[in-house]
Amino acid sequence: MSLYRLPLRSLAFVVLLVAGGASLAATPPITLPDGRTVQLSAKAIESLPRLSVSATAHGKTARYGGYDLRQVLEAAGVRASALRGRAMTTIVTVSAPDGYHAVFALAELDPTLGNRQVLLADRENGQPLPPATGPWRLVVPADQRPARWVRQVNAIAVSNPQAARTDQGPRSATAAAAH
Numbered sequence: 001m002s003l004y005r006l007p008l009r010s011l012a013f014v015v016l017l018v019a020g021g022a023s024l025a026a027t028p029p030i031t032l033p034d035g036r037t038v039q040l041s042a043k044a045i046e047s048l049p050r051l052s053v054s055a056t057a058h059g060k061t062a063r064y065g066g067y068d069l070r071q072v073l074e075a076a077g078v079r080a081s082a083l084r085g086r087a088m089t090t091i092v093t094v095s096a097p098d099g100y101h102a103v104f105a106l107a108e109l110d111p112t113l114g115n116r117q118v119l120l121a122d123r124e125n126g127q128p129l130p131p132a133t134g135p136w137r138l139v140v141p142a143d144q145r146p147a148r149w150v151r152q153v154n155a156i157a158v159s160n161p162q163a164a165r166t167d168q169g170p171r172s173a174t175a176a177a178a179h
């Protein structure tokens with residue numbers, strides 16, 4: 001059947017399906033402390049609550065839509081709340097293709113510690129982010145300047161530099177257990 005013979009309603013449905021599929025870009029791959037990289041499925045991402053947050057950068061206020069970075073990390077298997085001990089030094093590095101990076105202590109995101117909201121956003125004022133900024137950008141409403149609002153996020157890495165320190169004294173097993 002040629003396209004023009006389809007009832008208008010089915011055509012509209014097809015267009016909606018295409019638009020709907022295009023609206024959720026694959027999320028950036030997440031590298032875990034053990035070196036594994038997790039690519040979350042669209043289903044895993046869509047099962048997270050979508051947030052809509054008003055935030056201001058350079059005097060311009062907009063409404064950003066997306067997902068909570070902590071919940072995205074948890075979906076990838078990262079423990080990110082009620083952290084203790086060695087996890088106090090876990091860091092989250094968010095990267096972009098232009099070589100820009102920003103880091104967060106995982107403890108900043110932990111609701112029982114820093115409780116800082118960081119949005120992995122794909123919408124600004126209801127529109128998908130433009131290619132120069134998206135498809136994913138960080139929005140950190142509580143930061144005083146938008147320097148950690150990484151545009152075009154293409155990788156997220158969770159690491160713990162202290163965990164690699166097996167060779168020297170200061171972080172002894174006893175010290176780690178004491179916290």
Ligand SMILES: Nc1nc2c(c(=O)[nH]1)N[C@H]1C(S)=C(S)[C@@H](COP(=O)(O)O)O[C@H]1N2
Binds near residue numbers: 057100145146149152
């Ligand atoms: N990928 C990428 N993201 C980035 C930057 C950058 O150089 N590269 N600069 C940061 C800085 S310093 C600021 S102030 C904001 C500027 O965001 P805007 O261009 O949307 O105003 O983006 C941040 N995100």
Ligand SMILES: [Mo]
Binds near residue numbers: 146
């Ligand atoms: Mo900046």
